[in-house]
Amino acid sequence: MTMDRAVCIHSHFYQPSRENPWLGDVEVQRSAAPYHDWNERVTAECYGPNTAARILDADGLIDEIVNTYAKVSFTAAPTLLSWLERHSPAVYRAIVDADRESREHYAGHGSAIASCYSHLIMPLATRGEKRVQIAWGIRDFTARFGREPEGMWLPETAVDIESLDLMAGAGIRFTILAPHQAGRVRAIGADEWTDVSGGRVETRMPYICRLPSGRSIAIFFYDGTIARDVAFGDLLADGRRFAGRLFGAFSPGRRRPELVHIATDGETYGHHRKFGEMALAYCLRAVEARRDVRLTVYGEYLAAHPPTHEVAVREGTSWSCTHGIGRWQEGCGCHCGTHPDWSQAWRRPLREAVVMVRDALAPRSAEALATLVRDPREAREDAVDLVLGGWSDETVEGFLSRHALQGISPGERRRVLALLEMERQVMLMQTSCGWFFDDIAEPGSVQVMRHAGRAMDLGRQALGIDLEPAFIGILRRAPSNDPGYATGAAVYEVLVRPAAADPARIGAGAALYEIFGLVPLAAESGMYAIRGDWPYRSETGGRQNLLGTVRVRSRVTGEEVFLDAVASFSGIDRVVIGVREPGDALGAAWEEVTETGEIGAFTRVYTASDLSDEERWTIARRVLPGIGSAVCAVYRDATPLLGVLEDLGIPESGAAVLLRKHACTERLLAILESGCPDPDRFAALAADVRAGNFRLDLPTLGEAASRRIAASVRAAAARPEDPMPLEEIARIVRCAKVFGLPLTLWESQNACIGMRRQYAVMQQRAGRGDGDAERWAGAFRRAAACLGVRGCEV
Structure with a gap:
């Protein structure tokens, strides 16, 4: 297939550094609920789904799963990749693997391009900062993708000649800009320039930008109209129409090779536009199905079609501020x-x-x-x-x-x-x-x-x-x-x-986390090395106490402290933690803590009101299951009394109704978590729930069912001839439908798609009279249907 007509879709995936700079990791963000933070939320809505975007058949079943990163051109900014590597390693690996896979399709050119490191506005940075931003962006890219980058994304496409020159000097071959960032163009070797300001540049070809040092860099100006309709219009409502708009952008009587290409925030596909990744996947398949159009990435296209024209860019411009770069330094009028x-x-x-x-x-x-x-x-x-x-x-x-x-x-x-x-x-x-x-x-x-x-x-x-x-x-x-x-x-x-948290405050928090066997955020991030010795522990009267010594060392700066530390916990609103310089009187301090609950011997003391949202969130999640267990214990003790009330026809109190509701939920959870071995028992319990008119915690039940389904799918993949895990999936989904439980099946569907080759093998064996294979194939078809996956091979 020739490259005379080609399509490229660029996605700029980016999240800023959200870490607490003193602790090195992201703390809970209330606005991202029900997720812990916005990185986690956007990963669930966009970054993860784009590693396995669904294409549905006419019956609404999943026909194909596409890793869009392997087919589009994309930037994954270093601050995002570093978070994904630690917190969502499967998504991270899928993104890195996608670039490797793309090189097989695009003549050795990868789909990923680099990004300036921390997403600052390059025209507003000093020359030294620009140099570091470029060097760090390249080094980060090389460490992750195992190759040198061909292109580099300028944050907000904010451009100046100095940055372009430094990028070219670092070996970067091209970048991507908005059409209104082109000033004038001319054919290479020509004398006369043509003014193309105002977005009038021909976007279907690359340009060369000559730089003061004598170096040069290629620039692609994306199609702004289609990009706007993808990002802010309704073009992602239909993948067919999306592909049609791209095909329609070729000139009808072309006399030279053409590249139709767009660039948008990658978060458009799934986060800003729900199911946008599905429209993207369908569009990509439609492009690949055409024999007269080639899906490509910028590096491949540039190698096949070097620039025939040069461009002078408009310095101090960007893609998201109509006033240049005013948005990042003044009240220019641009807003969200x-x-x-x-x-x-x-x-x-x-x-x-x-x-x-x-x-x-x-x-x-x-x-x-x-x-x-x-x-x-x-x-x-x-x-x-x-x-x-x-x-x-x-x-x-x-x-x-x-x-x-x-x-x-x-x-x-x-x-x-x-x-x-x-x-x-x-x-x-x-x-x-x-x-x-x-x-x-x-x-x-x-x-x-x-x-x-x-x-x-x-x-x-x-x-x-x-x-x-x-x-x-x-x-x-x-x-x-x-x-x-x-x-x-x-x-x-x-x-x-x-x-702000200094080593002493981190040490005090470490004592509280130690009570619950938790790792402090500062240690989990790797930014601090924390080592504690806790010889004194007690749990009496609902109060947990801890006393010992803690050594806190910043791996980043080498700063180190050694402290005595204490923690006393009797409820999320009754917390006392403290530290002091090391002393020999730990025994006396322990007596004071256990006898009076006071920690007067400690010079730095913090109470519940001093805890961060992250500390309260973490401790609350650890304590919450214990409350459920306590309620169950109360219900067990009260069961005989509730039976007497029911026998005598005495109306139950509100507390008794709550106990019954909680007990029903716990029993339903137990059945789901065991794989629903007896659906009739589940149905009988469901009848009790309806008779009592209880409002169940459906999200919790749905989460439990989803976890068990995922475990069953993994078991089915690990035991490729055992039909029992597949049969279990069908039972769990059938039980979940009784209450219309919200199920999260993304991981399970991905695994099921991966088992379709095994299904083809078992079908062949069943056709030769293998009864065990026939049972397995039937179980797979039923499980796949329950998961919304087309079970047979195309």
Whole structure:
């Protein structure tokens, strides 16, 4: 198939750094409920579904599953990939594997392209920051995908010549821009330029952009009209129409090769547009079915059709601000549409505040690093290895052995790490999301202020300068539209300061987590090494007490503390934790704790009101199952009494009704979790529920049924000739339908699709008279139908 007519769909997948900068991981975000945080929610709605997008047949059954990442061109930003690697490894592996698979289809060119590291607006960055953003983006990409990137995404497609030149110097061959970012074009070798500003550029061909250094970079300008209809219109309501719009964009009497291509946020496919990934999958299949059109990626197309024209770009422009890059530094009028009347006067002071921090820290940091490392520039660009290595002891030691000057002290080695982490936080505090939305109290702005707070914190430690008063002073000029906060200074005090956690506070929290056998977030992230010794424990009268010592070491900066720590818990609203300098009188402190419940001997004390949302969320989830068990125990004790009331016809109290309801739920859960071995028993219990007119916890029951179905599918895949797991699936789904339980079948459907080849083998054996194979094949057909999967091979 020729490349004379080709289609490319680019998806920019991105989430900002949402981590607490002091702890290294994402804390619970209430607005993302019922999910823990927005990364988790968007993964469930978009990133995961795009690894296995469904194509349905005429009967509404799943006919095919498509990993769209292997077929589209895509960016997966480093801050997103690092989170996926730790929290959703299956999705992460599917994305990385998709790029490897795509190289087989696209003549060795992968579907993934790199991204500037922390999604800051490149025209607003210093030259040094641009260089690091590009170097880190390439290093992160290479470490994950095992190859050098051909292309690189500019955050918000915000472009300037210096950034393009640095990208080209780093080996980047192309980038993607919006059509209105083209200024003028001409055929290579021609003298006359043609003005194409206002989005009038021909988008169906690549261009070469010549740079002041003598280097050049190719630029693809995507079709803005189709991209807008995908992102903001209803084009994803029908995959056929989506494909038709792409086919219709070719010129009717073409005289040269043409590439029809679009670029949108990847989150459009499933998060912003529910089932958008299904429309995308159908569209991709429709393109692949055409013999006169080739599905491609930019690298492959560029190799086949080098630019015949050159372009001059309009510097200081972007794809999401009609005023250039005003959205990230002033009240330009661009907004999200939710609050069109809100003031944007907060944007300029926030930009001024972070620029003040950057410009105050950068020269002092450069001066300090020059006395500690061999080559500060090389050390900065290599520091991404610390992040990729999770600040493990081996990674840190390897980095310092490469870069630190010989003979520097352990304290100076720690200072190197602190300075480099400070510089990383300075880049993160410029992330584009800080200015994109409508108010300074929204999560994106709060997050950049948290990164600024951490940078200033490290500046105090490593450089001895305190920028926070000046930072807050500038934020006082940033008015908030939220009536709960007068200015950005109030937002900082309420939403940023409480997020800060020094090693002592982390040690106190570790004592509380130890009571429940939990790993603190700071340790789980790898940012801290926490080691505790807890010789004193007790649980009496509903109160749990713990006392011992804890060592907390920051892997990022090398800072370390050793403390006595105590925790006392008798309810989520009755928590006391504390730390103090190590002492010899642990026994006396323990007596005070167990006898009086007081911890007066501890110098830093925290109560329930001081716990973070993450701590309360984690502890509540651990305690909640115990409440259910306690209710069941009460029901068992009260069963004889309830029987007497029923026998005598005495109306039950409200408490008794609640006990019966909970008991029914627990019994139904037990049946579902055991695989519904006796559906008749389930039906009888369902009749009791209806007779009692109980309102069951359907989501909890549905979650239990979904978990058991997934386990049964895994068992069926592991035991390819055993029909029992498949028969169990049908029983569970049949029981779930009694109450219309909400089932989550995504994982189970994926596994079922993967078993269709086994089904074909068993069908052949059944056709030869194998009774066992016939039973298995029948069980698979029934299970597949229950899961909404077409059971037979095409």
